[in-house]
Amino acid sequence: MDRGSGLNILYVDTLNTMHIPRTELHPAGSPFHGVILGAQAYLVGQIDLLITFGNRANFRLKVITFEVVDFLGSYHTIMGWPCYAKFMAIPNHTYLKLKMPGPNDVITVSSAFLHAFMCNHEHFELTTVVVNSSELPQLGESLAPAVLDYNKLTSSMAFRPLEEAKAVGIDPIDPTKMVWIGTQLLAK
Template identity: 55%
Template sequence: MPTFLRWSESTITFDRTNHPKSIPQLGRYSLVVDPIIGTKQLTKVLMDGGSGLNIIYAKMLDSMGIDQTRIRPTRAPFHGIEPGKQAMPLRQIDLPITFRDPTNYRMETLTFEVVGFHGSYHAILGCQCYTKFMAIPNYMYLKLKMMSPRGVITIGTSFQRA
């Protein structure tokens, strides 16, 4: 008998109620969300289903006032952030991340690679985030859905923000 994951009994769907009034240019926009990471709401977090890592920038951690004793060293390089270059994270940190809508929320802890270079976003959330939250993206509607104790949470963004 298989062991089922929590939330796997629930169905998440997208339908016309999720459709924006207009879609300016199909496929040209990124899914950008505004979760709470640690205790701060970040407004430019990229949901990147093609990334195997969760990334946060050292300057962002500093601006968030994160206790430096929570950060641990790492030695595992990665590729794909800077074209053609290997990147070496400075450190790793585990941080709680909360997704919410006006009536509902869900929080999990994720491991972030802390990088020393600058990026266009406050953080990047990859496959590990999608997996931990069992989140389902819809890039056409720029929406992300996941289950929580009080039902489906729908996180969305506007085409202007994306």
């Protein structure tokens, strides 16, 4: 469960463990940010998988689209808000429970605190290895166009588009209120 992810992520290792051939992937959209600070993460592709929550007496099935990524993760998959919305699920991170309506009763998915601690510890160790690796500086150099030098930015330049963008007014009364929309967005 990821309370902040706007993506459902499936790692290539998990895809391989499930014996799903890469021919089942369909082309992915744009890269995304937030995995490696300042760098873009590129997708291998997308895959639609049938996901089931519950038991034989009370279950729900939905097809969920996962973004398949080819980097190490300490989990098999990350289910984000798109999955929760489709299942109408509510995560409670304090009690490690995920609840959603089922056809006969509420479906509850639970975890143990020790299991969550071990996953977090493994994730911390993996993150530490990646950050301390000799490959990270080289990766940063190879992705230089996507990495911003935050020391050179002023407060008015803090958020700049990475591609050509068009200014669009959002408030007819105040013309200074603008949003920037990319002019090279992919059509879906």
